[in-house]
Amino acid sequence: MKENQISPAEWEIMRVVWTTHPITSTEIYNILQEKTNWKLPTTKTLIGRLVKKGMLTTQTKGRKYEYSPAVTEKQSIKETTDALLEQVCSTKVGQTIEVMLENSVLSQDDLASLEQLIEEKKKTAPEVVACNCTPGQCDCRHEGGK
Structure with missing residues (x-):
């Protein structure tokens, strides 16, 4: 795992911080308490890892630490999807995206944006991906590069 990649548990923390910041570890813990069975020390450990990875910034407010995102959610999603697609044969990227679409609930606006992007990509797409x-x-390679 690359240093800037984060675990599923760390994603849970980041999603809270992207939504509400600055925020304390106790506030993060309270928000996630319904979804996870973590104890406060677990939440603090995950926050510490995210600070070490450069994903969160820390500011001292009295005796408390407040956390804010050091990276945007969009940037993190891009890095994560880039890392996934780097693991797949370039000829299978389309299939990978197709599986993601099949398994996702998308709004009409999402679909319209995707349609527009596909139309733009068609203008410069190669006949075959190497x-x-x-x-x-x-x-x-044994299938003729398809």
């Missing part, structure tokens, strides 16, 4: 794998990592 495999970027090391020999032995996939079998697409």
Whole structure:
């Protein structure tokens, strides 16, 4: 896992901080209490990891620490999806996105944005995407690069 990648538990913390900041560890704990069975020390450990990874900034307010995001949610989503797609053969990226779409609930506005993006991508899309794998990592080279 890259230093800037975060675990599912850390995502839970970040989602709270992106929504409400600055925020204390106790406030984060209280918000997540219904969804998780974490104790306050667990929440503080996860926050500490996120600070160390450069995902959160800390400011002292009296005897408390307040946390704010050091990166945007959009930036984090992009880094996470980029990391996922780097693990997949370049010829399988379309299939990967297709699976993501099939398993997602999307609004009409989301679909309209995707349709517009697809129309733009069509203007510069190659006929065939070349495999970027090391020999032995996939079998697409044996299928004529498809």
